[in-house]
Amino acid sequence: AQKITQTQPGMFVQEKEAVTLDCTYDTSDPSYGLFWYKQPSSGEMIFLIYQGSYDQQNATEGRYSLNFQKARKSANLVISASQLGDSAMYFCAGRMEGSNYKLTFGKGTLLTVNP
């Protein structure tokens, strides 16, 4: 079984600053993938970034990057140059590769960007 833990219920950041959202995972499967999703107040789930367990480099997508530390089983999301529109819930999710590909989600972190 896979478990995803997000220990920060809420985070605050000043506009234009960087912020790190924590995520740790627990799986015995050697092959897995980690995802981050953004959920604004409208409720939609927006895919941000993906990291595979065998990827050699940390994933980067625009202002989003993943600080993947396999030994620590952590996959923290870094948002650079925060914008007011980044205020939302952020979910870390994991899946085991080669299985039915279902995602296991953490409880989420509510990010508030202050002007």
Added chain:
Amino acid sequence: GAGVSQSPSNKVTEKGKDVELRCDPISGHTALYWYRQRLGQGLEFLIYFQGNSAPDKSGLPSDRFSAERTGESVSTLTIQRTQQEDSAVYLCASSPHPPDRAIGYTFGSGTRLTVV
């Protein structure tokens, strides 16, 4: 269609009534997932379809919950004899099989179910 469509967007029902929630996945996506999100919580997996088969139903909370998929397309989640604890947003997601890592899974906007 262009995205995953769910209907209705909102549903208020009386305790004890049955409800049906519908999901129209992206055309050609063979994998379909149902999740439940209680207020302020993360997403709980309910059931996974590959084609019209459901190889993983492990997340269905009780036998009041069932789901089917037809034509490798539309899926219906049925909740019988609804209880107040069933109040939540029910989200559907679809993906190719295997999923494209570049785009993840595409989620619908959800059905907000309120049991009164």
